[in-house]
Amino acid sequence: MRKEPSLSASLATTDDPRWAQVVARDKSADGRFWYSVATTGVYCRPSCASRTANPRNVTLHDTLESARQSGCRPCKRCNPEGSSFAEENAALIEQACRMIEAAEQPVPLADLAAAVELSPAYFHRLFKAQTGVTPKAYAQAHRARQVRGHLAAGSSMTEAIYAAGFNSSSRFYERADAILGMAPGRYRRGGAEEELRFAVGQSALGAILVASSASGVAAIMLGDDPERLLRDLQDQFPRAALVGGDHAYERLVAHVVGFVEEPARGLDLPLDIRGTAFQQRVWQALRAIPAGETVSYAEIARRIGAPRAVRAVAGACAANALAVAIPCHRVVRRNGALSGYRWGVERKQRLLERESAA
Numbered sequence: 001m002r003k004e005p006s007l008s009a010s011l012a013t014t015d016d017p018r019w020a021q022v023v024a025r026d027k028s029a030d031g032r033f034w035y036s037v038a039t040t041g042v043y044c045r046p047s048c049a050s051r052t053a054n055p056r057n058v059t060l061h062d063t064l065e066s067a068r069q070s071g072c073r074p075c076k077r078c079n080p081e082g083s084s085f086a087e088e089n090a091a092l093i094e095q096a097c098r099m100i101e102a103a104e105q106p107v108p109l110a111d112l113a114a115a116v117e118l119s120p121a122y123f124h125r126l127f128k129a130q131t132g133v134t135p136k137a138y139a140q141a142h143r144a145r146q147v148r149g150h151l152a153a154g155s156s157m158t159e160a161i162y163a164a165g166f167n168s169s170s171r172f173y174e175r176a177d178a179i180l181g182m183a184p185g186r187y188r189r190g191g192a193e194e195e196l197r198f199a200v201g202q203s204a205l206g207a208i209l210v211a212s213s214a215s216g217v218a219a220i221m222l223g224d225d226p227e228r229l230l231r232d233l234q235d236q237f238p239r240a241a242l243v244g245g246d247h248a249y250e251r252l253v254a255h256v257v258g259f260v261e262e263p264a265r266g267l268d269l270p271l272d273i274r275g276t277a278f279q280q281r282v283w284q285a286l287r288a289i290p291a292g293e294t295v296s297y298a299e300i301a302r303r304i305g306a307p308r309a310v311r312a313v314a315g316a317c318a319a320n321a322l323a324v325a326i327p328c329h330r331v332v333r334r335n336g337a338l339s340g341y342r343w344g345v346e347r348k349q350r351l352l353e354r355e356s357a358a
Contacts, residue, residue: 013055013056013058013059013060014055016060018033018035018046018060019055019058019060021046022035022046022048022052022058022060023052025046025047025048025049026046026047027046027047029046029047030045030046030047030087031045031087032046033046033060033061033062034046034060034061034063034064034066034067034080035053035058035059035060035061035067036058036059036061036067036070036072037053037057037058037072038057038058038059038072039053039054039057040053040072041071041072041073042072042073042074042075042076043061043067043068043070043072043073043074043075043080044075044077044078044080045075045078045079045080047078048075048077048078048080049077049078050075050077050078064080064081067080089126089130089308090130090308092116092118092126093116093126093127093130093131095115095116096112096115096116096123096127096135097131097138099112099115100112100135100138100139100142101142106136106139107139109123109124109135109136112127112135123135128305128306129306129307129308129309130306130308130309131278131306131309131312132278132281132282132301132304132306132309132312132313133277133278133306137277137278141276141277194213194237194239194240194241195213195214195240195241195243196211196212196213196218196219196233196237196240196241196242196243197211197212197243197244197245197249198210198211198212198219198230198233198242198243198244198245199244199245199249199250199252199253200226200229200230200253201250201253201254201256201257202257203257203260203261204260204261204350205222205260205347205350205351206222206223206224206347207222207223207224207225207226207229208220208221208222208253208256208257208260208323209221209223209226209229209230209232209233210252210253210256211233211237211242212249212252212272213272215270215272216269216270216271216272217252217269217270217271217272217322217325218237218271218272218274218321218322219233219236219321219322220256220321220322220323220324220325221233221321221323221343222323222343222344222347223343230242236321252269255267255269256269256324256325259324260324260351260354261354262354263291263292263351263354263355267324267325269325271322271325271326273322273326274321275316275319278306278309278312278316279316279319279320281304282300282304282312282313282316282317283316283320283322283326285300285303285304286300286317286320286326286327286328286330286331287326287327288303289327289330289331291327291330291355292355292356293330294330294331294332294336294352295330295331295332296331296332296333296334297310297313297314297317297331297332297333297334297339298310298334300313300331301313313331314339317331318340318342320342323342323343324351328341328342329341329347329348329351329352330352330355338352
């Protein structure tokens with residue numbers, strides 16, 4: 001037999017910030033908690049369209065199992081046992097992504113939308129919210145990966161172009177630098193002809209390797225073993241010529257070390273930032289976070305206009321090769337806890353502590 005909630009329990013419901021999400025029928029809260037209603041004998045997801053219950057009769061549940069144990073039955077209107085609205089949307093976008101990847105030629109927006117039974121305008125907004133990029137940009141990135149993959153497998157440039165779905169070589173060469181990050185011939189040779197100067201310094205966080213191209217600093221790496229850092233640099237730029245920096249370049253490295261030791265100094269360096277359009281949007285948002293502050297991955301996703309692309313934001317942070325210059329260490333989980341960091345969570349903690357004390 002179900003128990004009527006006590007007055008204190010009812011007050012706890014209205015004081016709980018999740019109650020506001022129930023009142024707002026917030027779809028983004030689906031799957032994060034559930035609620036049961038003593039008078040109707042059902043439990044629901046937060047977005048349930050039923051008339052808002054009296055909070056005196058409502059109990060909020062952290063888990064679906066807790067809602068089941070309340071003695072109530074699942075609501076037939078919102079189906080709390082099934083997939084959430086967000087999960088259903090994610091499945092639709094996943095379906096569209098696989099369709100884009102399997103197609104030999106670019107798929108029109110209208111055809112993608114029709115395949116998942118959505119209007120083109122709504123599908124376009126939903127796709128960008130889920131992935132952080134438009135369907136067209138996603139398709140272009142996929143074709144770029146195909147070109148690079150075929151070249152890595154030994155195909156000629158012409159073979160790689162047509163295998164990736166470009167219907168003419170001229171269309172590819174119009175955007176070759178954007179697709180490959182450099183001229184096609186140079187890419188085919190593994191980035192040969194590019195020269196990177198580098199030097200290694202020491203700080204309280206261990207070794208710091210800094211490498212620069214003619215355009216600016218292309219990598220700042222942290223670690224315990226300088227030789228391992230150099231191997232990582234070689235892996236990242238496999239055919240570039242690595243040249244040890246002279247005394248002038250070592251002063252630049254000392255500037256980076258000084259920033260790590262005293263964050264209040266600031267770090268104003270020309271950067272050679274290499275990444276996809278989405279990654280660069282994320283990295284730009286990271287550079288806007290003031291020293292001494294942290295934000296969540298979800299907040300970064302919101303700031304770049306892609307609130308559902310939280311995992312993609314985390315992936316962009318993990319791909320960042322410019323430690324401290326692009327401060328991915330200032331991004332934390334929603335609850336404030338530290339998560340993975342390319343150069344170790346302990347270093348992330350120490351960087352944040354230094355910035356907070358500055």
